[in-house]
Amino acid sequence: MRKRLGRAAPCAIAVGLALSLAACSAGTANQASATTGTINVEAPNSAPTFTNNFNPFSQSDTGPGLNIIYEPLVASNRAKGGVLIPWLAKSWTWSDGGRTAVLTLRPGVKFSDGNPLTADDVVYSLDLLLKNPKLGGATYSFVKAAGSDAVAVTWKSAAYQQLGDLKTVNIVERKLWANRNPLTYVDKTPVGTGPFTLKAFSPQAVTMAARTDYWGGKPAMANLKYVAATSANVQTQLQSNSIDFCTCDIDAKNYVAADPKNHHFIMAWDGSVVSVMLNNAKAPFNDVNVRRAFADAVDNEAIAKLASSKLPIVEPPASPTGLSTKTYQGWIDPKYLAPRKQDVAAAKASLQAGGYTIQGSRLTKDGRALPVTFVAPSDTPFIMTIAQLVVQQIKQTLGIDVKLSGGANTGDEIAKGKYDLAANWLSSGEGVYTALNQFNGSLAVPIGTEASNNSVRFRNTAFDNILAQMAGTEDQNKLKQLGMQAQAIFADQVPTIPLFSSGAAGVANTTHWTGWPPAAEPDYLADTGSGTELITTLMHLTPAKG
Known part of the structure; x- marks a missing residue:
C-alpha cells in the first residue's frame, strides 16, 4: 500500500x-x-x-x-x-x-x-x-x-x-x-457482523467464507483468500494472475502495460498527503522562519513526479493547507488550491529575518550550529527516496547539510518527537474537520512521550479555537468558512511541508x-x-x- x-x-x-x-x-x-x-x-x-x-x-x-x-x-x-x-x-x-x-x-x-x-x-x-x-x-x-x-x-x-x-x-x-x-x-x-467468516488459516494464506445471511446481501464470491505476498514477491504473483487485487507498493505502470485489457490501476484518493514533518517543538523548527524557509526551498512538483515514477499517473503537488486537492477541492480556499512554488529568494529571506546564517554547511544562530537530521525508514524505499531528494534540494538551495538517518525504529522516533525532519502520509479523507484536527494543539505531547496524533507537535491557540468551533457546528456552510480560516493559519505557520496528494x-x-x-x-x-x-x-x- x-x-x-x-x-x-x-x-x-x-x-x-x-x-x-x-x-x-x-x-x-x-x-x-x-x-x-x-x-x-x-x-x-x-x-x-x-x-x-x-x-x-x-x-x-x-x-x-x-x-x-x-x-x-x-x-x-x-x-x-x-x-x-x-x-x-x-x-x-x-x-x-x-x-x-x-x-x-x-x-x-x-x-x-x-x-x-x-x-x-x-x-x-x-x-x-x-x-x-x-x-x-x-x-x-x-x-x-x-x-x-x-x-x-x-x-x-x-x-x-x-x-x-x-x-x-x-x-x-x-x-x-x-x-x-x-x-x-x-x-x-x-x-462478527461482516459478510465473511474465517474458514481456514495458515501462516501463508487465510481463507474467508461468504455468508448467505449478511444484512447487506450475498457476495458473488464463495471465498475470499488473503495471500501473504511481500514487497519482494507481490509483483510476480500479480503478473501471474494469482492475485486479483491489492493496494500495495508495486510497479503499477509495468503491471498495467503487461496486459492492458485485464490489468487495471485503481488509485484510492483517501485524503492523504505525503508531507515533510517538521518538529515544531524542537529547535530550529520551533521557529516559523525556519519552517517557512525549508518549505520555500523544496520543489514539491519535482518530488511528486519522482514519487509517481512507477504509477500510470502523476500524483498532484499538494496544497499548502495540508489538505488533499483530490479529496477536498470544494473545501479548500481557492487561493490555496495551487501548490507552494519553490522560491529560493524567499527561503533565504526567511532565514535572514530569523537571524540565521549558513556556516560550514550548517544552519547557525547566535554563533551556535543547529544540525538538522531527516529521519526516514530504511525499510520503506518509497519514503526513503523522497527523503533523499528533499535533502538534496535543501543542500542545493540553502547550502545546508541535512543528515539522513534510517533504521527499523523510525516510527518510534517520530512518535516520541526524536527527529528534526521526517516524511509520512498525513491528513485524512474522513472529513475536513478530522483532517485539520490532527494538528490540534491539545493533542501535542512533550518530546519523549509517544504521540498518537499531532506528532509534529504544532501549537497555535487561534487554530485550536477554530477547530473547537468546527466541532460544535453541523452547519456545512459555517464548517467550510471556519475550515478556510484554519487553512490560512496552517499555510502561514507551516507545521509541515505538504508535498503531494496521495492515497x-x-x-x-x-x-x-x-x-x-x-x-x-x-x-x-x-x-x-x-x-x-x-x-x-x-x-x-x-x-x-x-
Missing part, C-alpha cells in the same frame, strides 16, 4: 453510499448471480507470515480480514470528501446541543453465529474503550441503551464532527466477550472478477486497508464471463 447502508432492497449498499444508478445496477447483478469462486487479494500491510489471532482489540499482530469480519456503527465515503454514512446504525439524531447522538440500529443484522445484533452489544463494545484506555481511548464520555434498537452516545461538549470517531470501534457480541480480556485474549474463531495505489485484475470502481471519479474507494470500503467493493464485483 502506498502508505486508510440500507438492506430494504438489493441496491441497499449503493443507496447507503449515495452511489450512481450504474453502481446500483452492478449491485443488483451481484445479488442475482450465483455464489461462486474465490477472489485472491494481498493482505493489507502484509507480513511474510500471518498470525492466528483475530481479536479486534489486539494491540499486537493479528490475522488479515479483521476489517471485514467486524463492522462499525458508521462509516465514511472518502471518495466523496469523507461524508459520514450509515452502516450498522441506519440513522442518528442529535440532542442536548450536539452533545448526544442517538443511533438507531439497522434491523435484521445478525452475528455470524446467528444471534441478532442488540443495543446491549453496541453499548458493551463502546464501553470497552471507555473502561480500557489502553485500547486507544474514546472521545465520547458516556454511552447507554436508548430502547432495544438504539444507543445514546454522549460527549462532554458539542461533537457534531466527532461522530465519525465511532468508525474505528468494532462491534462485538457481548455474551462472547463478557469474560474475555480484550487486551490479551487470542481469538482464533472470530464472530492507496491499487491494481485489479479483471480476468476473474469485474465491477471494480472506475479510476476516474469513483463513487467509493477500493482499498484493502479499509473494511467498509473493501466490503463495498466486494459487493459490487461479479464473475468475469468466459
Whole structure:
C-alpha cells in the first residue's frame, strides 16, 4: 500500500453510499448471480507470515480480514470528501446541543453465529474503550441503551464532527466477550457482523467464507483468500494472475502495460498527503522562519513526479493547507488550491529575518550550529527516496547539510518527537474537520512521550479555537468558512511541508472478477486497508464471463 447502508432492497449498499444508478445496477447483478469462486487479494500491510489471532482489540499482530469480519456503527465515503454514512446504525439524531447522538440500529443484522445484533452489544463494545484506555481511548464520555434498537452516545461538549470517531470501534457480541480480556485474549474463531467468516488459516494464506445471511446481501464470491505476498514477491504473483487485487507498493505502470485489457490501476484518493514533518517543538523548527524557509526551498512538483515514477499517473503537488486537492477541492480556499512554488529568494529571506546564517554547511544562530537530521525508514524505499531528494534540494538551495538517518525504529522516533525532519502520509479523507484536527494543539505531547496524533507537535491557540468551533457546528456552510480560516493559519505557520496528494495505489485484475470502481471519479474507494470500503467493493464485483 502506498502508505486508510440500507438492506430494504438489493441496491441497499449503493443507496447507503449515495452511489450512481450504474453502481446500483452492478449491485443488483451481484445479488442475482450465483455464489461462486474465490477472489485472491494481498493482505493489507502484509507480513511474510500471518498470525492466528483475530481479536479486534489486539494491540499486537493479528490475522488479515479483521476489517471485514467486524463492522462499525458508521462509516465514511472518502471518495466523496469523507461524508459520514450509515452502516450498522441506519440513522442518528442529535440532542442536548450536539452533545448526544442517538443511533438507531439497522434491523435484521445478525452475528455470524446467528444471534441478532442488540443495543446491549453496541453499548458493551463502546464501553470497552471507555473502561480500557489502553485500547486507544474514546472521545465520547458516556454511552447507554436508548430502547432495544438504539444507543445514546454522549460527549462532554458539542461533537457534531466527532461522530465519525465511532468508525474505528468494532462491534462485538457481548455474551462472547463478557469474560474475555480484550487486551490479551487470542481469538482464533472470530464472530462478527461482516459478510465473511474465517474458514481456514495458515501462516501463508487465510481463507474467508461468504455468508448467505449478511444484512447487506450475498457476495458473488464463495471465498475470499488473503495471500501473504511481500514487497519482494507481490509483483510476480500479480503478473501471474494469482492475485486479483491489492493496494500495495508495486510497479503499477509495468503491471498495467503487461496486459492492458485485464490489468487495471485503481488509485484510492483517501485524503492523504505525503508531507515533510517538521518538529515544531524542537529547535530550529520551533521557529516559523525556519519552517517557512525549508518549505520555500523544496520543489514539491519535482518530488511528486519522482514519487509517481512507477504509477500510470502523476500524483498532484499538494496544497499548502495540508489538505488533499483530490479529496477536498470544494473545501479548500481557492487561493490555496495551487501548490507552494519553490522560491529560493524567499527561503533565504526567511532565514535572514530569523537571524540565521549558513556556516560550514550548517544552519547557525547566535554563533551556535543547529544540525538538522531527516529521519526516514530504511525499510520503506518509497519514503526513503523522497527523503533523499528533499535533502538534496535543501543542500542545493540553502547550502545546508541535512543528515539522513534510517533504521527499523523510525516510527518510534517520530512518535516520541526524536527527529528534526521526517516524511509520512498525513491528513485524512474522513472529513475536513478530522483532517485539520490532527494538528490540534491539545493533542501535542512533550518530546519523549509517544504521540498518537499531532506528532509534529504544532501549537497555535487561534487554530485550536477554530477547530473547537468546527466541532460544535453541523452547519456545512459555517464548517467550510471556519475550515478556510484554519487553512490560512496552517499555510502561514507551516507545521509541515505538504508535498503531494496521495492515497492507496491499487491494481485489479479483471480476468476473474469485474465491477471494480472506475479510476476516474469513483463513487467509493477500493482499498484493502479499509473494511467498509473493501466490503463495498466486494459487493459490487461479479464473475468475469468466459
